[in-house]
Amino acid sequence: MNGRVSLARGLETSISTEPVLAWRAWALTGRRDGSELLLRPVAGRSRPWRPGEVAEAACKQARLHAAPNVDCSCGLHATHEIDELRRTRSPSALGRVALWGRVVEHELGYRAQFGYPQLLGLICRFCFWQWGRHGHAPAIVGWFPRDELVPLCWPHLEVAARYGMEPRRLLPAHEIELRLRETYTVDTLNW
Amino acid sequence: MTANERAHPPGGGLVHIGRPKRIIEIAPSELPMPDRSLPLPQPGFAPDDPGFAPAEPSPPALEPDEPVGAPEPVEAPPAP
Numbered sequence: 172m173n174g175r176v177s178l179a180r181g182l183e184t185s186i187s188t189e190p191v192l193a194w195r196a197w198a199l200t201g202r203r204d205g206s207e208l209l210l211r212p213v214a215g216r217s218r219p220w221r222p223g224e225v226a227e228a229a230c231k232q233a234r235l236h237a238a239p240n241v242d243c244s245c246g247l248h249a250t251h252e253i254d255e256l257r258r259t260r261s262p263s264a265l266g267r268v269a270l271w272g273r274v275v276e277h278e279l280g281y282r283a284q285f286g287y288p289q290l291l292g293l294i295c296r297f298c299f300w301q302w303g304r305h306g307h308a309p310a311i312v313g314w315f316p317r318d319e320l321v322p323l324c325w326p327h328l329e330v331a332a333r334y335g336m337e338p339r340r341l342l343p344a345h346e347i348e349l350r351l352r353e354t355y356t357v358d359t360l361n362w
Numbered sequence: 363m364t365a366n367e368r369a370h371p372p373g374g375g376l377v378h379i380g381r382p383k384r385i386i387e388i389a390p391s392e393l394p395m396p397d398r399s400l401p402l403p404q405p406g407f408a409p410d411d412p413g414f415a416p417a418e419p420s421p422p423a424l425e426p427d428e429p430v431g432a433p434e435p436v437e438a439p440p441a442p
Contacts, residue, residue: 182383
């Protein structure tokens, strides 16, 4: 802790049996035929959220403490409001996530020890960055090198191609979204 | 500046969630995730597919000569 006073000292601690629900965005990977879908954190090379398995936080910055640590930025991140996620880098899927275990509540969101998605939907990231929940629904999912899957609406597919972001393959968005929900056994995100 | 603010500076492309307010220790009575004892549905499975969920026990079969929906026998009123 380098002699600094821990932020945890002044924090209230409460106990609950109800998981917290919050908003979260993920990157998405899959095979060129749209199989083996996997939700991944949008930043860094953190572990993916595997279907049917509890996602568990681990600290990469300091392995000497359990995640989430109040004085660190580790933990599974989620936000109170959907609009906070509009600054997320490269989101492909958006959803409501249940969080439990040790949860640090922040002014605008949470950092949690355990989590699992409850509702999932695909988003066109360009629409989401500009208009939040009021953007177009994605029409296609582009398959890119390194198995990255990027849902896009028709207008933004054209714009992306104009700037050299050309998918190697196009998959129907409704089919990938259905497959994603079936893979994680979750419901549709209605927003 | 907190570690969260250092790691996620405004405009850095990652979500900044502000300062910590409180700690909640949550021990749910039931995990908010699919039951792992049940097989995960495969793409293309219909909800009523036997592979989706264990089949419910079927109701006991009716006796062959039991009329379905027949009215209960009513005793005739005594003759005046």
